[in-house]
Amino acid sequence: MSRRMNQEDRPKATPSDEALVLLARKGDHRAFEDLTRRYERSVYGIAWSITGRKEDAQDVCQDAFVRAFLRLEDPAEPSKFSGWIGRIVRNASYDALALRKRNRVDQDWLRERDLATATTPDFDEALRLQRLGQAIRHLQAARSRRRCAAPPHRDGPE
8 A cells, every 4th residue: 555655754854064054053053952963972972082081071072062152153164064063072172181181280289389388297287188188089989980888877876
């Protein structure tokens, strides 16, 4: 039994990147959402391959799409959105790596400065605080790996 397809039965044509960019430039947020859905996996893949961390890659993805949205008028050829978003995510990934390195250097410098300037009576306190910070970071890492269950809640003293 053959049946003719009516308008609703026909598959809808997928709009091109160029069409979506032009619509998004005119304020159609749904068009930009479509672009985001279309490229989110490849953008995440680029970010993860550069940063090497899931959390950083997720942050970079969000940053890249925000940058793209804010600069949507920049690409001279909207049909080349994929290459443009690729450049944005690579730059955002390298920015994230530089920030991570800068933060690590700043933390090391502060730790060394604090220990070097500690007076003799306060040196033990500074060392105790450093060890306490290490223990807290260790517990947080263990909890995030779900190896450490939260202690049971108790009502009142025993």
